[in-house]
Amino acid sequence: MKLSNNCSFLITDDHSIVRQGISMLINELFLNPKIYMSGNFKDTFKIINETKIDLLILDINFPDGNSISIIKDIKIIQPEIKILIFTAYNEDIYALRYLNSGASGYLNKGSSEEEMKQALTSMILSGKYLTQNVKDRILDSYISKSPINPIEQLSNRELEVARMLIKGYGNLEISDLLNVKKTTVSTFKNRIFEKLEIDNLAALIELFRLYNDDGE
Amino acid sequence: MKLSNNCSFLITDDHSIVRQGISMLINELFLNPKIYMSGNFKDTFKIINETKIDLLILDINFPDGNSISIIKDIKIIQPEIKILIFTAYNEDIYALRYLNSGASGYLNKGSSEEEMKQALTSMILSGKYLTQNVKDRILDSYISKSPINPIEQLSNRELEVARMLIKGYGNLEISDLLNVKKTTVSTFKNRIFEKLEIDNLAALIELFRLYNDDGE
């Protein structure tokens, strides 16, 4: 028996296979769903601006300050929209950030189809979806700052810079991309290294591997 | 009109959404396909051992020596099997290596549905699928007879320096340890980067992970 009809969905994911897979599940679960798809943020905004969407399934491949602000922007355009983040990135590090910015569900790629169905249903029926792990983290973050994944200590901007460093960008490239001065990048780099108690790029790469923040 | 019936497919991908998406495409394209799926290598082997498979669509999330040797092992069990690598990783870096180990197609995630259909059809009909870019690279590597493992090109001293760089040592530290001038270390570094056709430490670390892995 299918659920709640006439809902509208927007799937944003740069892999068309994934878009197809999700849309298939939606069709299985809901009656007369309207399904929109986009492969990039530009199209997503176009659709959001033109069409009322109930649930946005948003794949974030490169978590950074930018994608955080995108969520905020989307919520400004359609405050009622529900956003389900669907990403390969470690939920320990990112889930709380995204929820904090206006998302109301966080699902890891890697999740089973069953979990995805659960998430879709739950988002539509109750407006949110959280795994037990994420729930626990929210509670933890209220109660105490438990010893955690060191990468979590980084601010959004710092994380952004760290990821670029790991990709092999130099200070100058990063400063260009972020439109800040190169000494600013150096300052970030220093703070990153201080927070993580390391002092070279190789160690940073190692740490990120260790904590499984590889994406995909 | 559907193609070539009774073919058997195995989809290995750790994201069930992706598995679903691909299986849907297969159903669109082929008559009576037998579709098997697995979310990890262990299950893949189980299936390969029990069932004859025509086409394995293999998602490799963490390209490394291990996944290379897996391809080889699979081909030992079923020499006739066709393997299509489906991965988010840069084909420039990985495609040749996988093809060299027994895969016969390489498709980037990010590719359109159309390309995936193309790849599936082509794998079944002609046993291979290569993008123009990959074809070019094969020709290049044939003409210049570049060694399979680029690290082998490094001289002993260069290798020594490369290893230290990977451990996180800076130029000055290395020059102290080796009792040479720091500009000498810079020269080595340059030659290493030139030979390996890279230009930053992150790429060096990546290369060494890839080629120096004891998984093979």
Place this chain on the structure above:
DNA sequence: ATTTCTTGTAGAAATAATTCTACAATGCAC
């Protein structure tokens, strides 16, 4: 409400790394 901490930003000075060039010794191809 007010201090204190964190975050994002940068300049000046100091230090490190790169580039370009060079050269002798070894290795290897013809």
Place this chain on the structure above:
DNA sequence: GTGCATTGTAGAATTATTTCTACAAGAAAT
């Protein structure tokens, strides 16, 4: 066995990065 490529080595000049300091806005703590 002579020429040409590779290897180990550096200096001078140029660039990139780090360090140290600073400051304003916002968050958190008291």
